[in-house]
Structures are given as structure tokens and as C-alpha cells.
Amino acid sequence: MIIPGMKRIRITCMMALPVMLFLLSAASSGQTSTYKLLVDMGTRYDYAYSVAVQHDNKVIVGGDAWGNPCLIRFDTTGAPDYSFGSSGKVFTSWNCASNPADNDIKVQEDGKIVLGTRYDNGTDENFVVARFHTDGTADSTFSGNGKVITRIGDYSDLCNCIAIQPDGKILAGGCTGVDTASKWMYDFAVVRYHPDGTIDTEFGENGSVSTHIGNQYSIGYSMAIQPDGKIILAGETRDSIFSDVAIARYHPDGSPDHSFGTAGIVRTTLSETDDFARSVALQSDGKIVVAGSTQQDLSNYDIALLRYLPDGSLDNTFGVNGIVKTDVGIEFGSSVVVQPDQKIIVAGGLTTTTIYDFAILRYHTDGILDNSFGNNGLMSISFGGGDSEGQSVALGNDGEIIIAGSYNHGAPNYFDFALVRLFSRLNPSASPLLSFPENGAAGQQVSPELVWSPVQGNASYHIQISGVPDFTTLAFEANGITATSCTAEGLDYNTTYYWRVCATVNGITGNWSDTWSFTTIDETGMAIDNETQIRLYPLPAADILFIGGIENEHSIVELLSADGKMIRQTEGFGIKYIHLRGIPGGMYILRVTSSGTDLIKKIMKLE
Structure with missing residues (x-):
């Protein structure tokens, strides 16, 4: 089916099956121009679950093609990037058994791509983490063949999300089976790997940690790493019939963070039926934003957005006692991201009839829908006569919003990857922080x-x-x-x-x-060297000593003890200060070498 107004492009996939791409330039909605893309990965069951944006603004989508995890990369025009894999696509060589199989992708600082999903060993399922070079080939420096398979317990383990630490270590999160009698008995689980793919045995217990929350199951779907290295895993937990939102926080070593909630766990009930979290994001002030769904009766779901303080308590400055429920029909919240201006984007699916469409909502920092976005804060995007649902949202480097999900053409069991790219013009009310x-x-x-x-x-x-x-x-x-x-x-x-x-x-x-x-500063707190015009302030100094006059030079700054022993040294271009924190109070010698000139000055360090 071709939607009127679409441009049709024919390419060939690596499986030698025809692939049809449809690109629609929709009318502007409010402050946003909308572009849509459908991609056939070559099977009847193609589901997109994750999206990431590279430093060069190319877009990578991870998903599942009839049980096989796969990737596709688009260039900045929306066309497949032929420098990646085969015709822009990469298909893995292992089977996930369950179709569809959730997966997650992240891009490392060096541009390598990490995929986390599950592997079927014939009896049950295990975590699998794979890493690819920027051209889509398997990275053999990662576990020898580009992937590592991890069995946590004695039963099935499901990897749903990954995160990359600043030191390059990789976290994989999801759940681990705890009862052979039921495939639905799970606990939260996190595994950590070194950058070479080996298990980090210093994390948790021999590299993994599991957390029991509900009596029936607890499944983690999304993970975030705080600036202090603490790890947040969000998902759902169930005791018997109905589920609740569940969040666990761990110290960098994998131990439960007892300063968060109760013994490192927060459980939130939103209704008398099912509530669950699917995505977590962090604000710049350390507050934790969680998106998911809440069931208002046995057939109607609303998007649920919650914000927690760093200690795990609900933030009562957000929505109603920390909770926002959005009801415009039947809605599911699948993914959340925080913009640089701290507005919150939620992606998922909604219907007011019988057909589901992509749903994209934007909220102010207090939880109120942003009326400058779409139609009173909501955009509903259809790909045609079948169901579609957004699964993952990411921000482009130029401020655009990118959502990946799937579309059912209406024919039996025919699903394709579906993407939306929103090019947002500046909201006149937006301002820097x-x-x-x-x-x-x-x-x-x-x-x-x-x-x-x-x-x-x-x-x-x-x-x-x-x-x-x-x-x-x-x-x-x-x-x-x-x-x-x-x-x-x-x-x-x-x-x-x-x-x-x-x-x-x-x-x-x-x-x-x-x-x-x-x-x-007071002028009396500054020393200016008449010969070099180098300025030192404040004097005496406490934790930091500023250095002026060498901003455009390559310089060496040395702090020496009164008897000439080296205490601290920094070298580089554009040095503006030297840290004194942790150094005992007393008299020291500062030597600045810049552009062939030397300044030697006695300074007083305060306690």
C-alpha cells in the first residue's frame, strides 16, 4: 500500500528481497515539521525497538526480523547508509526464539555500536551483548567474536536494556528466571562487562546482581547511569494478578543503594489494576523521570509519567504528588527522554478508535503538557490503515526528535520498521539554563x-x-x-x-x-606581574587559584613546596587556574612558564 503524497524508493536488502522505503513530508504542526519512514527488513515480522543517534547525526535503529536481532543505519537525509553492513543493514547470526524480542542499542564515544538482547540456547534464553565497528562488522576485540552470551541463573535470562559507563564498561539489564515451574517468575538483573567483553567480577556477585521485588515477577526494561556512577533499573513488578511500577538503584559496585527508597527499591502503585514503567531518564538536577502506563479499568490504559527525587520519594512539584496521567483514549508510554531545556518527551502509542498510531507528547518541567508542541502537547502520527506504535525516542544533535517503532500494514502478520523524525523549530518561550x-x-x-x-x-x-x-x-x-x-x-x-x-x-x-x-574579586586580592602581565587571584587562595594572562598560550604551571619539592603540575593550552583542594595551608612557590617567560611567585594557601 502506498500512502498518497509519498515518494517511493526501491532498494535491495542483503537477503535479495525487495525493500520499499516511503518518505512523507507532512504539513507542519505547530512548531514542528514531520517526516515518516517505513522500512521492510525482509521478513513478515519486522519490529523496531531502539534508536540511537551518532555524533555525525546518522540514525541507527535496532530491532528484530522474525527472531533475529538486526540493525539499520540511515544517513542524515533518511536514506539507508550503504557504508554500514550490507545496503545499510546488519543481521545477526543468532536466534532469539521469542518473536518479537526486545533489544536496546547504544553508541560508544568511539562510534562503536553496542546491542543488547537475548539468545536462545535451545532450552532457555540468556543475555547476549554484541559490539559492532562503525561499518557494521563484528568487533573481534569484544569477547573474541564480537558478542558475549551470559547465563545468570538456572533458568531463562532476558536482556532488555543496556547502558555504557564513562569508563567504557557496559551494563546489561533485564531479568533472571528464578523458578523452573513457571517461565514468568523473574527478578531484576544487571550484568557488567569490561570494554573487552569479559565479565567484571568486581560488580555484584561475580559480575551480576539480581533483585527480588514482587512475589511473582520483576522485569527491568530501562536503565540509566547517574553522574555519581549509581545505576537505576526501572520496570514492573507483580505479586499476583496486577503489576506496579518498580525501580531499583545500585551503587557502582552493584550493591543496593539503601539511601534510595526502601533498601534500594521503590515500588509505586498508580491504580487498582496494572501499572508499569518502560523507560527512565535523568534530569540535569538529578531528579528521575519514569514513563510507562497505568490501567484505569480492565480495558483502558493511560500514559503514566512519574518524577522522583534523588532519594526515591515522589516529587510533589511535578503533576499531582509526582504523578501525571494522560488520557486521550487508550495510550501506552514506551520511551522517555529529557530535552536540554528540561522539557520531557514521551513516545508510545494511542488510539481513540480501533487503530493505534504513534504518540509523541511533550511536557513542561512541572508535568503540564506543552501546548506549543503539536496539538496541545500531543502529536498522533498514522502510517496508514494498520496499527503502529512508537517504542523508542532519541534526540538528534540539532534538536530533532526521532521515534522508532513498528507498523502493521493490515495484511496478516506483516510488520515493518517505522520511524518518525520531528524537526522542531525553537519554541519562542525556550531559553537557556x-x-x-x-x-x-x-x-x-x-x-x-x-x-x-x-x-x-x-x-x-x-x-x-x-x-x-x-x-x-x-x-x-x-x-x-x-x-x-x-x-x-x-x-x-x-x-x-x-x-x-x-x-x-x-x-x-x-x-x-x-x-x-x-x-x-577585590583588587587587593590580585597579584599582577609587571614584566609578564600574568595575574594571580585571589591571594591568599583557598581551593583554587586563578591565573590570567596566559589564556592564549601553551603553559606549564607548577606548585612547589617552600623547599622546592613538586606538589602539583598542569600543562596545556589556555590554562586558567590550578586546583589547590586537598593541599595543607601554608606558603608555596608557584612557577608559571609560558611563551618562553617564567614567573616565580610565593603564594599563601589558606586552610
Whole structure:
């Protein structure tokens, strides 16, 4: 079936079967242009479950082709990337038995692609994690053949999600079977691997951890890693008939984090029937956002969005006591992501009749639907006369929203990959979030570096600094900044300043950010070397000593004890400070070597 207005492109898949791609340029909806794509992976049962965006903005989709995990990569135009696998596709060589089989993909910093799913060994199922080079070939440096199969317990183990730590270690999450009498008896499970694919035996018990929550089953579907290294696994748990939202948090070593909920576990009941979480994301302030569904009666589901404080308690500044339920028909929440402006995107499926469509919703930070997005915060996207449902959402590097899922053409058992790409223009109410220096910070240099968070899209920024909070007079102003930081010049010593930033995307300028303040240092707290013009401040110093005048030079900065022993050294281009934290108070010698000149200065370190 061809949908009117679509452009049809014919290519050939690696299985020598014809593949039809349909690309529709839909009318703009509010501030968003919508593009849709259907892909036949060559079998009757093609289900997309995960999507990731590379640094070059190419899009990778992971899914299942009649029991075989598979990947496809698209270039920035939406066409298959022929430099990846065969005609843009990669099919794995192992079978998942259960069809469809959930899977998850992530992109490492080096561009390698990690896939987590399940493997059928003929008796039960095990975790399998595979890694691919950027061209789609198996990475033989990972477990020797590009994949590692892990059996956690004595029964089936189901891998539903993965996460990559900053140190390159890979986490795989899901559940592990605990009872041979029932295939539905599971506990939460997490396994950690070294970057070479070997099990990290220092994690949990010999590399894995399992958590019992409900008496019948507990299944983890989504995972997030906090900046402090703690690990969050979200899903559902059941005691008998109905399920609840379940979340567990672990220390970096795999032990339960007892500062979270009760003994590291949070269980939330939203209704008298089924409630479950399918996705978890982190806000920049450390709050935890969970998306899923809640059953309002035995046939009607609503999208459920919950926000928790870092200690696991519900955040009562969000929705109603930390919970938002969205009812526009029958809806399922499958995936959640937090935008740079902290607005929340949820993807899933909905119907107001008998046919399901993709559902994309955007919420403000307080849980209210964002009326500037779609139709009062909701976009419902149909691919034709059959059911479709979004399973995974990701943000592109230019602020676009990408959703992957599946579409049923209406013929018996014919499913294809389905994708939606939303190119959002800047919401005029969007504004950057100020980051550094902290609001009200004292002791700042007179040429401070001011930092803020990005907004969606290819933005430029306008910054103003004033000595008065209403900005009627300006001490510094810069426009057309493409970075998310700016070094101000010409400020006075011992003065309180106010600053704000706004963004422009596609010719649309948003609102000003919140106004923050900072106070510059007293001139008496600075030492200026007349010969080199190198500035040191504040003096005496506590935790940090700023160094001015070498911002554009390659320099070596050394801190020596009073008797000349090396205490600390830093070398590089554009050095602006040296940390003194952890060094006892007393007199030290600072030596700065830059552009062939040396500055040697005695400094006092405060306790």
C-alpha cells in the first residue's frame, strides 16, 4: 500500500528481497515539521525497538526480523547508509526464539555500536551483548567474536536494556528466571562487562546482581547511569494478578543503594489494576523521570509519567504528588527522554478508535503538557490503515526528535520498521539554563567565563551583563555566540553584576533566561606581574587559584613546596587556574612558564 503524497524508493536488502522505503513530508504542526519512514527488513515480522543517534547525526535503529536481532543505519537525509553492513543493514547470526524480542542499542564515544538482547540456547534464553565497528562488522576485540552470551541463573535470562559507563564498561539489564515451574517468575538483573567483553567480577556477585521485588515477577526494561556512577533499573513488578511500577538503584559496585527508597527499591502503585514503567531518564538536577502506563479499568490504559527525587520519594512539584496521567483514549508510554531545556518527551502509542498510531507528547518541567508542541502537547502520527506504535525516542544533535517503532500494514502478520523524525523549530518561550558561575557567586575574576546549557537546534546566543538587575545599562554584551560559554571583558573589581542569555534558532529568538548574579574579586586580592602581565587571584587562595594572562598560550604551571619539592603540575593550552583542594595551608612557590617567560611567585594557601 502506498500512502498518497509519498515518494517511493526501491532498494535491495542483503537477503535479495525487495525493500520499499516511503518518505512523507507532512504539513507542519505547530512548531514542528514531520517526516515518516517505513522500512521492510525482509521478513513478515519486522519490529523496531531502539534508536540511537551518532555524533555525525546518522540514525541507527535496532530491532528484530522474525527472531533475529538486526540493525539499520540511515544517513542524515533518511536514506539507508550503504557504508554500514550490507545496503545499510546488519543481521545477526543468532536466534532469539521469542518473536518479537526486545533489544536496546547504544553508541560508544568511539562510534562503536553496542546491542543488547537475548539468545536462545535451545532450552532457555540468556543475555547476549554484541559490539559492532562503525561499518557494521563484528568487533573481534569484544569477547573474541564480537558478542558475549551470559547465563545468570538456572533458568531463562532476558536482556532488555543496556547502558555504557564513562569508563567504557557496559551494563546489561533485564531479568533472571528464578523458578523452573513457571517461565514468568523473574527478578531484576544487571550484568557488567569490561570494554573487552569479559565479565567484571568486581560488580555484584561475580559480575551480576539480581533483585527480588514482587512475589511473582520483576522485569527491568530501562536503565540509566547517574553522574555519581549509581545505576537505576526501572520496570514492573507483580505479586499476583496486577503489576506496579518498580525501580531499583545500585551503587557502582552493584550493591543496593539503601539511601534510595526502601533498601534500594521503590515500588509505586498508580491504580487498582496494572501499572508499569518502560523507560527512565535523568534530569540535569538529578531528579528521575519514569514513563510507562497505568490501567484505569480492565480495558483502558493511560500514559503514566512519574518524577522522583534523588532519594526515591515522589516529587510533589511535578503533576499531582509526582504523578501525571494522560488520557486521550487508550495510550501506552514506551520511551522517555529529557530535552536540554528540561522539557520531557514521551513516545508510545494511542488510539481513540480501533487503530493505534504513534504518540509523541511533550511536557513542561512541572508535568503540564506543552501546548506549543503539536496539538496541545500531543502529536498522533498514522502510517496508514494498520496499527503502529512508537517504542523508542532519541534526540538528534540539532534538536530533532526521532521515534522508532513498528507498523502493521493490515495484511496478516506483516510488520515493518517505522520511524518518525520531528524537526522542531525553537519554541519562542525556550531559553537557556544558566550554569556557571553559580547564582550569587563571589570572588569571580574580572574576565569571567560564563557558561549555560544549550537549547534545541543549531542555536546562536546573546549575552548581556549589567550592574543593575533591570539591564537598563550594560557593562558587557555579545551576540551571535555559537558556543555555550563566553568570556566577558572590561568588568570592574569588587562589583556585583547581573547576567542573562537568550537563544536564536532558525531566525526565531526565544525569551531571556533567568537572571543570575556574581561579584568580582577585590583588587587587593590580585597579584599582577609587571614584566609578564600574568595575574594571580585571589591571594591568599583557598581551593583554587586563578591565573590570567596566559589564556592564549601553551603553559606549564607548577606548585612547589617552600623547599622546592613538586606538589602539583598542569600543562596545556589556555590554562586558567590550578586546583589547590586537598593541599595543607601554608606558603608555596608557584612557577608559571609560558611563551618562553617564567614567573616565580610565593603564594599563601589558606586552610
